[in-house]
Amino acid sequence: MNNKDDETHKEEEGEESPSHSQQTVSDDDEIDYSVKPKFYDPELDDKDEVWVQKKRGGRSSDAILNCPACFTTLCLDCQRHEKNVTQYRAMFVVNCKIKSKQVVAHLGSKRKRGKKGRGSSEAEAGSDMGKTYKRVCCSVCSTEVGVIDEEEVYHFFNVIPSES
Secondary structure: OOHHHHHHHHHHOOOOOHHHOOOOOOHHHHOOOOOOOOOOOOOHHHHHHHHHHHHHOOOOOOOEEEOOOOOOEEEOOOEEOOOOOOOEEEOOOOOEEEEEEEEEEEOOOOOOOEOOEHHHHHHHHHOOOOEEEEEEEEOOOOOEEEEEOOOOOEEEOOOEEEOO
16 A cells, blocks of 8 residues: 555544644644733843842953853853953852862963073963862852862853853
8 A cells, every 4th residue: 555545544444643633733722822921020130130230249240150061150250361261260159069179280381482491481380380279060060160279269161151
């Protein structure tokens, strides 16, 4: 039998396809659009903005930082790194946990040698020598989002920024 014969055979047995059924009802037919949903608050965005401004204490921020895995808010007040525009630093965070057992030692970055030779490179990297960092993760999904230094400044490098 071909497909047309199959459909005819099913209709004879009382089996109709959903596309030919008189009982198929679209979701749009069941929704009453004259009644506003109770879960919608048209003033919620304004209330959220007031809450964020209160938390920031009137300061402006370069971005609002979110977890890249679950989009949980991690920071409302941060500064963007001058050279690495995908990195941020902050002192006050939310929804973050410090992995105190996972210490990362920073030995300084490799820099190009200046005209004076080896000495200038060591002097530049010397300020970062010996610093230790602890890993920082999202408290909701445990994704690593950055590190915290000895001075309790958070350095975020794995986040999604949004405009503040």
